[in-house]
Amino acid sequence: MNKPLEIVIVGGGTAGWMSAAGLVGVLKPDQVKVRLVESDDIGTVGVGEATLPQMREFNDRIGIVESDMMRKTNATFKLGIEFRDWGFKGSSYVHPFGAHGRPLGGVGFHHQWTRARLAGRAADIGDYSYAITASRRNRFDFPATDKTAVNSTYDYAYHFDAGLYARYLRGWCEARGLTRTEGKVMEVRLDPTSGDVAAIVLESGEVITGDLFIDCSGFRGLIIGGALNGPFEDWTRWLPCDRALAVPTERSEDFTPYTRSTALEAGWQWRIPLQHRTGNGYVYSSSFISDDEAITRLMGNLDGAPLMDPKPIRFKSGRRTASWTRNCIAVGLASGFLEPLESTSIYLTQVAVLTLLDLLPRRPIDPVLAEEFNRVVDNEYDRVRDFLILHYKANNRTDSELWRHCREMEVPDTLREKMALFGHRGHIAQYKDGLFSPPSWLSVFVGQGVLPTGYHPMADSLPLPAVLEEMEALRTRISDRVDAMPSHADFVRDYCAGEAPLKAMGAGA
Numbered sequence: 348m349n350k351p352l353e354i355v356i357v358g359g360g361t362a363g364w365m366s367a368a369g370l371v372g373v374l375k376p377d378q379v380k381v382r383l384v385e386s387d388d389i390g391t392v393g394v395g396e397a398t399l400p401q402m403r404e405f406n407d408r409i410g411i412v413e414s415d416m417m418r419k420t421n422a423t424f425k426l427g428i429e430f431r432d433w434g435f436k437g438s439s440y441v442h443p444f445g446a447h448g449r450p451l452g453g454v455g456f457h458h459q460w461t462r463a464r465l466a467g468r469a470a471d472i473g474d475y476s477y478a479i480t481a482s483r484r485n486r487f488d489f490p491a492t493d494k495t496a497v498n499s500t501y502d503y504a505y506h507f508d509a510g511l512y513a514r515y516l517r518g519w520c521e522a523r524g525l526t527r528t529e530g531k532v533m534e535v536r537l538d539p540t541s542g543d544v545a546a547i548v549l550e551s552g553e554v555i556t557g558d559l560f561i562d563c564s565g566f567r568g569l570i571i572g573g574a575l576n577g578p579f580e581d582w583t584r585w586l587p588c589d590r591a592l593a594v595p596t597e598r599s600e601d602f603t604p605y606t607r608s609t610a611l612e613a614g615w616q617w618r619i620p621l622q623h624r625t626g627n628g629y630v631y632s633s634s635f636i637s638d639d640e641a642i643t644r645l646m647g648n649l650d651g652a653p654l655m656d657p658k659p660i661r662f663k664s665g666r667r668t669a670s671w672t673r674n675c676i677a678v679g680l681a682s683g684f685l686e687p688l689e690s691t692s693i694y695l696t697q698v699a700v701l702t703l704l705d706l707l708p709r710r711p712i713d714p715v716l717a718e719e720f721n722r723v724v725d726n727e728y729d730r731v732r733d734f735l736i737l738h739y740k741a742n743n744r745t746d747s748e749l750w751r752h753c754r755e756m757e758v759p760d761t762l763r764e765k766m767a768l769f770g771h772r773g774h775i776a777q778y779k780d781g782l783f784s785p786p787s788w789l790s791v792f793v794g795q796g797v798l799p800t801g802y803h804p805m806a807d808s809l810p811l812p813a814v815l816e817e818m819e820a821l822r823t824r825i826s827d828r829v830d831a832m833p834s835h836a837d838f839v840r841d842y843c844a845g846e847a848p849l850k851a852m853g854a855g856a
């Protein structure tokens with residue numbers, strides 16, 4: 348029988364512990380031996396609190412119980428992201444986890460909506476989305492399983508405390524036999540013949556060898572960027588934000604089942620409601636505002652008392668040219684970073700972990716597996732990149748230099764073509780793999796003011812009055828059904844209240 352593959356994970360942030368959980372949750376001890384090294388002195392980046400619905404697939408795959416995880420991470424529900432002041436100052440739209448309407452007359456709903464809009468007869472497109480209507484009214488319930496029901500047309504994700512999530516996964520992994528070592532990696536040794544990573548050396552002098560090294564050391568990319576000197580593709584020319592300030596505030600009364608992103612003069616501010624506090628931050632471009640001005644702007648724009656001083660973080664948007672290089676796989680921030688506008692980092696970590704499970708190597712590692720891994724991961728990064736750039740490119744703000752700059756910048760051809768197709772007649776080019784699906788593109792196109800001048804000719808197969816009647820009936824059905832939902836706060840209290848928040852909410856003992 349083969350000896351188990353020895354896997355060493357460097358880093359105990361969200362990426363490190365998700366990698367560990369994926370490996371020990373799915374594979375057997377006679378297949379892999381996993382060891383994780385992390386340094387309490389260095390700590391984690393300490394942000395990353397909003398997720399995507401795909402995370403539920405990850406948790407299900409490894410057997411995490413939702414209510415237990417939510418209770419222990421003070422989590423709340425997320426139906427989408429509200430974008431305030433993005434299209435223009437005073438505007439607001441929600442990118443929902445779910446559809447707008449349903450097909451009518453053999454074409455996507457948005458073609459009929461465009462037809463009604465061009466006739467001056469359409470309501471806000473958000474009124475035809477269950478997730479958006481529920482978000483606007485601060486309601487939450489699980490989607491119905493009956494696929495014909497109007498309240499089955501959405502999905503949900505979580506907001507959680509990233510530190511508690513990493514701690515939760517750590518307990519979960521240790522209960523399944525994972526070895527964790529606290530210690531600082533001081534040196535990465537390469538095999539002089541093959542150039543592969545042979546071992547890491549800790550401050551204590553301990554030398555840890557392995558077959559495969561997973562670099563989850565955060566922005567520093569200790570192995571991939573350090574010892575292996577892996578190149579990094581810089582995307583700052585399209586995504587100019589390079590700094591962030593993060594500050595938690597006291598829990599607010601406005602307990603939204605969605606993340607809020609508010610565009611500011613030199614970037615944007617996030618707001619993420621958790622059970623015990625609200626996470627806030629300002630993502631900005633240092634070319635357009637000083638750090639001191641950014642602090643003043645953020646601290647003056649909070650809806651609760653700050654619980655600490657803002658924490659500064661520097662980053663560069665882009666990704667490694669090859670996340671899997673030799674016998675090292677970079678996961679999480681070590682592999683790349685795209686600003687958190689659409690909460691995609693944890694998703695990208697999940698993709699890396701699940702792709703590694705699909706391509707799990709044997710000794711010696713065949714480079715063909717690395718090639719396939721990099722193809723999958725690169726594709727995911729590139730898709731997210733284009734979607735994020737759309738938010739910046741399609742803006743009508745005139746108040747500051749950053750927004751003028753973004754409106755005028757050249758964008759990747761892949762995005763330019765997508766924008767042209769949608770603007771022409773609402774066509775959303777669909778791809779098989781990767782984020783994001785047509786409903787996501789639709790919400791951001793329309794929200795940012797990219798409105799089609801035409802629609803699919805098949806839409807005309809139904810008379811306009813019949814379409815308008817159907818649209819109005821849908822709007823009313825959604826509205827009535829949403830009114831019958833519990834409030835987000837009540838739902839969280841009854842389903843997954845953490846101990847401290849439960850007391851604060853005046854329920855339980």
Ligand SMILES: Cc1cc2nc3c(=O)[nH]c(=O)nc-3n(C[C@H](O)[C@H](O)[C@H](O)COP(=O)(O)OP(=O)(O)OC[C@H]3O[C@@H](n4cnc5c(N)ncnc54)[C@H](O)[C@@H]3O)c2cc1C
Nearest residue numbers: 358359360361362391392395397532565679680687692693
């Ligand atoms: C401003 C901002 C907001 C974000 N918001 C979101 C969001 O809403 N949603 C989302 O999905 N993602 C978000 N992210 C991304 C998210 O934070 C990361 O994807 C996630 O935290 C994973 O980080 P990581 O584990 O790769 O790195 P880190 O958290 O930095 O962990 C690195 C680990 O490596 C260890 N380490 C480093 N060097 C050594 C060494 N020499 N020896 C031993 N150990 C070492 C550290 O101790 C630590 O344990 C955000 C990121 C930023 C910057």
